[in-house]
Structure formats: C-alpha cells, structure tokens
Amino acid sequence: MTQFAEGITQEIADSHLPRDEYEKAVEILGRAPNLVELGIFSVMWSEHCSYKSSRVHLKKFPTTGEKVIQGPGENAGVVDIGDGQACIFKMESHNHPSYIEPYQGAATGVGGILRDVFTMGARPIALMNALRFGAPDHPKTRQLVSGVVAGIGGYGNCVGVPTVGGETNFHAGYNGNILVNAMAVGLADADKIFYARGAEPGQPIVYVGSKTGRDGIHGATMASAEFDDESDEKRPTVQVGDPFVEKKLIEACLELMATDAIAAVQDMGAAGLTSSSVEMAGKGQVGLLMDLDKVPQREDNMSAYEMMLSESQERMLFILKPGKEQIAFDIFNKWELDVATIGETTETGRMVLTHNGETVCDIPLDPLAEDAPMYERPWARAIPEPAVLADELSQPKDYEEAILTLMVSPDLSSKRWIWRQYDRHVMADTSASSEDPADAAIVRVHGSNKGIAITTDCTPRYCENHPIEGGKQAVAEAWRNLTAVGADPIAITDCMNFGNPEKDHIMGQFAECVEGMSEACEVLNFPVVSGNVSLYNETNGFAIPPTPAVGGVGLIPDLSKRMGFGCVAAGDILMVVGDTEGHLGASIYLREMEKREDGCPPPVDLAVEKRNGDFVRGEIRKGSIKACHDLSDGGLAAAASEMAMASGTGLNLVHEGDLPLHGWLFGEDQARYLLAVDEANAKAIRKAAKDAGVPLHVIGIAGGDALTINGMIDVSIADLKAVNESFMPTLMGEAE
Amino acid sequence: MKSAVIVFPGSNCDRDAAMAIEKVTGAAPAMVWHQETELPEGTDFVMLPGGFSYGDYLRCGAMAGVSHIIPAVKAHAEAGKPVLGVCNGFQILIETGLLPGALMRNASLHFVCEKAPLRVENANTQFTSGYSTNREIVIPIAHHDGNYFADDETLNALEGDGRVLFRYASNPNGSARDIAGIANERGNVMGMMPHPERAIDADHGGTDGLALFESLLGSA
Amino acid sequence: MKARIHVYLKPGVLDPQGAAVAGALKNLGFNEVESARQGKLIELDLTGDDADAAKARVEDMCQKLLANPVIENFSIEMA
Amino acid sequence: MKARIHVYLKPGVLDPQGAAVAGALKNLGFNEVESARQGKLIELDLTGDDADAAKARVEDMCQKLLANPVIENFSIEMA
Ligand SMILES: Nc1ncnc2c1ncn2[C@@H]1O[C@H](COP(=O)(O)OP(=O)(O)O)[C@@H](O)[C@H]1O
Numbered sequence A: 001m002t003q004f005a006e007g008i009t010q011e012i013a014d015s016h017l018p019r020d021e022y023e024k025a026v027e028i029l030g031r032a033p034n035l036v037e038l039g040i041f042s043v044m045w046s047e048h049c050s051y052k053s054s055r056v057h058l059k060k061f062p063t064t065g066e067k068v069i070q071g072p073g074e075n076a077g078v079v080d081i082g083d084g085q086a087c088i089f090k091m092e093s094h095n096h097p098s099y100i101e102p103y104q105g106a107a108t109g110v111g112g113i114l115r116d117v118f119t120m121g122a123r124p125i126a127l128m129n130a131l132r133f134g135a136p137d138h139p140k141t142r143q144l145v146s147g148v149v150a151g152i153g154g155y156g157n158c159v160g161v162p163t164v165g166g167e168t169n170f171h172a173g174y175n176g177n178i179l180v181n182a183m184a185v186g187l188a189d190a191d192k193i194f195y196a197r198g199a200e201p202g203q204p205i206v207y208v209g210s211k212t213g214r215d216g217i218h219g220a221t222m223a224s225a226e227f228d229d230e231s232d233e234k235r236p237t238v239q240v241g242d243p244f245v246e247k248k249l250i251e252a253c254l255e256l257m258a259t260d261a262i263a264a265v266q267d268m269g270a271a272g273l274t275s276s277s278v279e280m281a282g283k284g285q286v287g288l289l290m291d292l293d294k295v296p297q298r299e300d301n302m303s304a305y306e307m308m309l310s311e312s313q314e315r316m317l318f319i320l321k322p323g324k325e326q327i328a329f330d331i332f333n334k335w336e337l338d339v340a341t342i343g344e345t346t347e348t349g350r351m352v353l354t355h356n357g358e359t360v361c362d363i364p365l366d367p368l369a370e371d372a373p374m375y376e377r378p379w380a381r382a383i384p385e386p387a388v389l390a391d392e393l394s395q396p397k398d399y400e401e402a403i404l405t406l407m408v409s410p411d412l413s414s415k416r417w418i419w420r421q422y423d424r425h426v427m428a429d430t431s432a433s434s435e436d437p438a439d440a441a442i443v444r445v446h447g448s449n450k451g452i453a454i455t456t457d458c459t460p461r462y463c464e465n466h467p468i469e470g471g472k473q474a475v476a477e478a479w480r481n482l483t484a485v486g487a488d489p490i491a492i493t494d495c496m497n498f499g500n501p502e503k504d505h506i507m508g509q510f511a512e513c514v515e516g517m518s519e520a521c522e523v524l525n526f527p528v529v530s531g532n533v534s535l536y537n538e539t540n541g542f543a544i545p546p547t548p549a550v551g552g553v554g555l556i557p558d559l560s561k562r563m564g565f566g567c568v569a570a571g572d573i574l575m576v577v578g579d580t581e582g583h584l585g586a587s588i589y590l591r592e593m594e595k596r597e598d599g600c601p602p603p604v605d606l607a608v609e610k611r612n613g614d615f616v617r618g619e620i621r622k623g624s625i626k627a628c629h630d631l632s633d634g635g636l637a638a639a640a641s642e643m644a645m646a647s648g649t650g651l652n653l654v655h656e657g658d659l660p661l662h663g664w665l666f667g668e669d670q671a672r673y674l675l676a677v678d679e680a681n682a683k684a685i686r687k688a689a690k691d692a693g694v695p696l697h698v699i700g701i702a703g704g705d706a707l708t709i710n711g712m713i714d715v716s717i718a719d720l721k722a723v724n725e726s727f728m729p730t731l732m733g734e735a736e
Numbered sequence B: 001m002k003s004a005v006i007v008f009p010g011s012n013c014d015r016d017a018a019m020a021i022e023k024v025t026g027a028a029p030a031m032v033w034h035q036e037t038e039l040p041e042g043t044d045f046v047m048l049p050g051g052f053s054y055g056d057y058l059r060c061g062a063m064a065g066v067s068h069i070i071p072a073v074k075a076h077a078e079a080g081k082p083v084l085g086v087c088n089g090f091q092i093l094i095e096t097g098l099l100p101g102a103l104m105r106n107a108s109l110h111f112v113c114e115k116a117p118l119r120v121e122n123a124n125t126q127f128t129s130g131y132s133t134n135r136e137i138v139i140p141i142a143h144h145d146g147n148y149f150a151d152d153e154t155l156n157a158l159e160g161d162g163r164v165l166f167r168y169a170s171n172p173n174g175s176a177r178d179i180a181g182i183a184n185e186r187g188n189v190m191g192m193m194p195h196p197e198r199a200i201d202a203d204h205g206g207t208d209g210l211a212l213f214e215s216l217l218g219s220a
Numbered sequence C, D: 001m002k003a004r005i006h007v008y009l010k011p012g013v014l015d016p017q018g019a020a021v022a023g024a025l026k027n028l029g030f031n032e033v034e035s036a037r038q039g040k041l042i043e044l045d046l047t048g049d050d051a052d053a054a055k056a057r058v059e060d061m062c063q064k065l066l067a068n069p070v071i072e073n074f075s076i077e078m079a
C-alpha cells in the first residue's frame, strides 16, 4: 500500500514520478517524500538529467584518446591543442522551449551552452548552431525561423562571442518539433580547467548571477515529455534570457577563476539549484546543507519547491575554498551581480535544505545519483532499404533546370538571411565563418598562428533510412569538413535528437545511430568528449527524423596553410578525390527531382574515408591544392556550383565512362573531395595519389563564367547565385 | 601617444580596440572601467569601443552615457583632444550629446553583420588623413541600431562642414544620406558604426581599418 | 480614430530591461527606485468611426501580432 | 508609490518599428490601420509618499536618462 507524506496525493505523486520510481524514492528515504523531495527526485530522475533511456547506449562511444583531457561527464569536453592550451566544447539542445517561445527558447539555449563552457574556466571563442525547421510552407515555419534566428543572434551578439557557423534543414518531419542545437567552443590553459568535482566537507557554497524567480519550473521534466495540442496551455513560465548579465557573469567568473579560490563549480542549467548542487556533491562525495532563505529571490514568498526547481537563467554555483569568500564577493559586487553564501558542504552525505527555519528536505545523496533509474528499453533494428543507383532512374529532361532546382532547394540554398543576423567577427579572430567559402569555420587561437576549425553535421534523411550508415556518415562528414580546411580532426560533441524512446523503432534508431557513430569515431580516431540527448521530440505520435547532430573540432597548426574553395583561377585543373558509383538513395536529387525520399543512403567505407582524407590533408599542407570542397548533399553538381559561385570562376566539367551522367553529377557517394589544382602541380599530385593508392580523377578545367558539363550543359554563375540566394528571403517574405 | 579605452559593462569590442591601438602605436592603451571618474594622467586619445553596454536596454548607449567616467571624457573632448566612438561607442557619444542626431533601429529591423563598402567623404581630418577622399574601403559592420537620423538642418550642416567622414556605398540600415560616420564641429570627436578595429589584419577582416588608426596615432 | 495599446510582461516573467533601468537610476542617486518594469506603448491611427467595432479589431491585432501571448499581456484604450 | 511613464518619439522623428508594425498589420488584412507609432512604457515602484515631490524626481529621471530629449517626449502619471 503506497504511503504518502502529508499533503501529497496519488495525483501529485504521479505528476512527478512513475509509480515504480516513486516506490524507489520511498525505499531510499525510508519514508514518503514531501513535495520538495518529490520535486528533487523527479528532476534528477528525469530523462534530461538522468539519461535513463540513453545511458546504456552512450557507453558505446569511444571517449578517450591521446588528445582528450576530459571526456563526457563534466560540463563540456576538453582536448589538448598543444602549447599548454586546451579547447573546451559542447553542444546542447533547446528544442521544446524554442518551439513554445522561439526567441527566448533559442536565446536561453545559447546562454546555457556558453555557461557549460566558461564554467570550466574557458573563454568562449565561438558559437555554432544546428537548426531543423518544418516544411517551408508550413504555417508556423516563418515565425519559428524568424524568432529562433533573432534569439540566437540577440543573445550571442550581445555577449560578444562570434557565431561562426552552423547548419539549417527544412523538412515536414519537424513541423511539430523543431530542433535548436547550439554549440559553444572555448579556450583555456590546459592546467587551468575547472571541474564540478573537487569539493570537500566544510566548504562554503556560493550562489552568483541573477536572482531566482519562478522561471521554467519543471522545464527539465517538460523537456522529457511528448507534446500534444494542449502543450501551449500547460507551459510553465517561460525562461527569459539576459545576455547582459551573462556577459558580466563570463567576465566575473573568469576573474575569479584567475584566483585560487575555487574548489568546484557548476552552472545552474536544467533543474537549476537542484542538479548543480547534487552534481557537485556527488562528484566530491560530500553532503550539502543549504539555507534557502539566503537564495537571492526575484519574487515574493517563493516556496522551497520553487527555488529548487526554478530554471532562472544566468546563475552559477561555486564551492569555494574556506576563507576565500571575500575574494568572490569583491569581484561579483564590482560586476553588479548577486552573490550570496547559501550553505556549506558537510560530511553527512545527505542533502539537507532548510527554509524559514524548518528542514524541508533530507535526502541521502549517493542513492539519489546511483539508484537513478536506468532503462534497457526494448528496441528494434530498422529494415534496410535497397540502394538506388543511377541506372534505375531515368535522366532528367533538362540538366540545367535540375541543377538550378537543387541550388534553390531549402537545404542547399544560401542561408545568408540567417547568418547576416549573427555577429561573426567580434573578438577579431574569425578566419572563416558562414560567409566564407570553407567547409568548416575557423577561429584563430588569440595571439597565435593556430586555428580551431569547427563544424556541425548530420544528414537526418540518411539516419531515417539507415540509422547505422546515417550515424557513421554524420561523424564522417564532420571529419571530412575539418580535413577539407586543412585541419587535424580532434574530437566531437553531439546532440542526439530523437522521438519517444518508449517506442521500439525509435529506441532502435537511437541505438543504431550510436552504433554507427561509435564505429566511425573509432576508425577515424575522433572520440566523443561531450554531448547531450533530447528525446520525446514527437507530437501527436509523429516523431522527428532521427537527428544525431555532430559538432566536430580540429586544429590547424599553421593558419597560413588553411584551405577554402574560393581561390580558383582560369586554367586550374579540377579533380575529384574518391570514386563515384552514383548512389542516389535518400539523396537531395531523388527528393527534389523525383519527389522520392526512399532508398539506402550512400554506404560509408571508413577505411577509404580515412585514406582519402589523410591524403587530401597532406597535399593541402604541401601547398599543392588551391581549392578544396567536400562532396556531400547534392553531390558533385552542388559542390561545383558552390565553388564556381564562391570563386566567380566558371568550372568546365567533362564526364567520361559509362556511369549515367545524373549519377555522376548528383550521386552522394562518400569520402570524396573536389579539388582545384594549379596546372603546374597537377602531375605531382596525381603521382602522389597513385603512390598512396588514392583514386584521383581529373574532371575538367576552370574558366569562363558558367558551370558547364561536356560542353552542352551550361549554367551561368549569375543564374546560380540568383536562385541560390532567393530561397530564404522568399520564405521570410522579404524578397525584393 | 597615450591612449585609453573605456570599458562599460557589456562592452565587447574593448579587447579588439586595444589590439588595434597597440598594433599601430606599439603601446597598449589603458583600459578604464566606467566607474572611474578620471582618465589616466596625460591621456591623448580616448576610444569608446563597440558592444552592448547595459545590454542595449532602454536606448543603445543611454545608460553608459550617464556613467561616472563620462564627465572626464567630455572634458577631454572639450580640451580639443581626440575621441573615437565605434558602433556602441558612437551610440554613447550621441547619447552624451558630443555628437548630433540619433541612431535608430535598422530599417530592416534585423541585426546586420557584413563587410560594408564605404566611401571616404573627407580625408582632411585627423581621423581620415591616411585615406584619400572618395576612396572606397571595406569595413565590417555589426549592429541592430545604426540607422542614423537627424533633422535636415543638422544633416545639411554636417555635409556643409565636411563632417560626414564616411558614407555607405550601399545603405545597409536606412541611415539618412547613407551616413556611416560623422565628426563634431571642432573635428576632434568622431563616431562611426563600422568597426575599423576589425579590419587591421589581412586574414581577419582585411586591412582597410588600419589607416584610420594610423591617421590618428601615427604608425609605430 | 486612435487606439493606444500597452504591452507589458506578465507578472513573474523576468524583465532584464527593467532591472537594468532600476540599477542605472540607483547609480544616478535615485535611491527611492525599488524596481522598474519596461513595456511597449503602441499608438495606431485607424479609419472608421465605430469605436466598439474598432476595439474588437485591435484586440485581434494584439492577439495576432502586437503582443506575445506567451510572455506578455496587453490593454487597449480607444481615443 | 508607483509612477507610470510614457516615452514617445517626437513627431517627425523616424520610427522604423512603428512603420514595420503598420506594414505587418496591413499584411494581416487590418486595412483600417493608417499608421502606427511605437513608444515605451516604464513603470517605477518608489519609496516615500509625497506624490508631488516624487513626481518632480521622476521628471528629473526622465530628463537625465529615461527619455532622450533630442528625439523623445515623455509624460508621467503617479499612482
Ligand atoms: N550524447 C552524448 N554523448 C556524449 N556525452 C554525452 C551525451 N549526452 C550527455 N553526455 C554527457 O553527459 C553529461 C551531462 O550532460 P548534460 O546534462 O547535457 O550536461 P549539462 O548538465 O552540463 O547540460 C555531460 O558531460 C555530457 O557531455
């Protein structure tokens, strides 16, 4: 017979915990939980904080390597970039909040991921954003795009961290659940990283940042609940971001971190005060005693429950070394930020909270963490679809029209309308951003000649049709993009966006994507150092396409050797690295021209991927390549169009052999790069390829002002630009 | 040449400004916190950097415009010594009344970040002598409220006195008469929305901004 | 006809602008300021002369565009 | 005590937001909208109880910070 504490009904209990988890909580406490305790169990055991559905699978990720300083488990991953410096990065989702309130949802997503990075002692140097919206003609799409983009810009621009790149897809599969994934990258000295671990008993717990209000209470549990049409009503108070406070918080925290005052630190993210304090206590194996009356409060008579679950933004929790409080107080007062000692660490191993002089919570910490539910949910393998090769498809009647149709399509069209609203240059270290012809963004390591290359990648339509190949491809494309700018790929972060894990086929998509990603990380020596899971992206039973977004980071040792695809001159020889079989399954061509979305995506041969990539990177370092562009969405036709538009120089391609022309032009075969090589170097690079056993095909010569194929097909650069730039303004109702 | 960069809460181009000044003069500027009431002894040049002082709340530059250091900046200007405000710094100079007009929300209502072609309108000033009149340069812009507004009288006066120093070659924000940068009557206070400090390095925004700092500070 | 619309944040919703304004006023020595909230004031010139009908339409404008129902409330005066 | 401050753009001052609002409303089919102006609404909580003295202070706040005399007018209501 279930027991309840005073004032708790079955209904209240159910609204916080599944019944088996409730019983577990009773067991842990040896009594029925009160409302505060119930709230704490419910957020700590929510999908968002406990990873209860995904943990068993995430374990498969390779997370170590000679460059990995800190893998998953802290606020962000940390990798070694030489010279005693470290690069810190993480990607996180803010999908549900952004659907409900696009501007604030996206803005607070940026704020949250920035905190994960500077919490570790890093100065943020770059932001990226991976966005997925519904169909362009869906009634909500325009307003969602407009709000999300304004929110990302509004926050990132104000804090003064450049937003240097990202990706944007449109597909009906996201009509009811858009995806807003933000990535932050920072720099720190490798010996000056700060962790959530490190607390010892008898140390002061210091709260800094904004005051606590009733914002987003239960956001953490909401982020783990499926939508239905009433969600608009059920929403908690939306969190509003304050980038001005965040900017002051960054400067103040970095100032404090330059001193020797900190034992442990956590940002207050989802489930704010609860998860930040519990995480630090758990990692330091200490107890907590906090007096909630001391918490800076924005609103009158807030309850203990509200304070512990509030998701007010721009707050941090420090555990300081004894006697160092004044140092912190002076710094935060200078920056006009709230700061208060709200408790201390203890030896009890329990989380004890007092409010108005009464004890309102007393939970043993170890079980709260260790007995957190972990599910091995049943999952089903996807049924592989057959490959779609060119010879099964009739050729397009008009190739010129086909090329223009691809270049105006939502996924391939220019996203200038979006990135024009992001400050890409603040901090004056941006070497390449959205506007520049390069496969990855590049940010100079301040005061050095090194560059950090950053990319986000995922091809959901591949994951939908073949989760394993799709998972591999997401990682492989990130690796390829970093390689194409001349970087040594180092490691990835990820953001696993899926539907309802309680359904076998959805859990199967998750498991198989992880399987594919893990294999790619292994072979490419490209470990996972941080990430985030967002499940229940599903409305009225319709799940999003599986979207394991990958954020890749690499190092360019010498910026003068970085590569792009804008420097092409008449007479340059055009070459393709890698073989083309003409895989059109799940391709953009199939979708845009045949209105079909079926078929097995192009297979990813990781050994070939590595061999071809290492060759390309080597030749870039030798200086034998003038322009390099990886082949992905839209195949050779898209890459060649983009190279022509970027360089203003025509490309004249010649197709030989019996592969049908549309397979050669639009096939999305992996592990390929389009190169422009100075004639003087052509011979040498071909010999080098031969020696390395890398297929290298001469496919044409640069010149003129159009993309031409076999002298017959002829699309002017002007026409390409006109259509390519037209999609976003038209979508947003701002076309001239 | 002793320089000072004023740092307000929410400034975010203060480091960039310091880098540019140091690159040209060889000497790092003093970074002066807004709570100070005096500039460092012997300061020759004051720069108000870009950013979002006070989050751009209320009106861009309004709250910074009443902070403690401002009287000292005004005194510096009244003494005829050079003051440069870039982006948010320009907005602050306008709020303090050191420069005329107002900077309204961009006509598109969008924040706009791009490499903007500008025309140098008057190269006979201490801020622009490193350029030649009518030269086209490219300087990055990044702002939400750069739409310059003033009544016709003021605009005519600005143009008549050659106090419009830069114009946009293609107007990105709706500014009256394509105005991108102006000077005060005495010619020692200048404000501009574009970011010359983001154009001092061939690989990072180009070098078209260098001449501005060189005009003012003389190359190191 | 004129309509004057006040759009303000719902109670409990964080108001970063208001907070910053209050802080700045205190720095200027206006210590009597306990808190500040900032909202929007929108004035419309409208054709027609049926005030009630017009007001209903303005309600509609607020729902559809002028206010963000997720975080804002509004009030309307006709003049 | 409460003070409610309206800040409007002076006649003739460019108002991009107002113009955009009017345009958007027309696009939504509200053709009765001739023009729109956007201003600010600022509400202050004040200590003290002498309304006249308080109002004089609020005037001062507006001059010094809340309104920009070059482009804006303001009005104050005490409540
Ligand atoms: N998909 C994933 N891949 C790798 N690491 C992950 C993944 N999801 C979560 N993690 C790791 O689990 C920890 C907790 O994740 P999260 O709750 O998102 O961090 P935070 O609480 O700082 O937002 C982090 O260290 C994160 O890197």
Ligand SMILES: [Mg+2]
Pocket (backbone or CB within 6 Å): A075, A115, A116, A267, A269
């Ligand atoms: Mg965190």
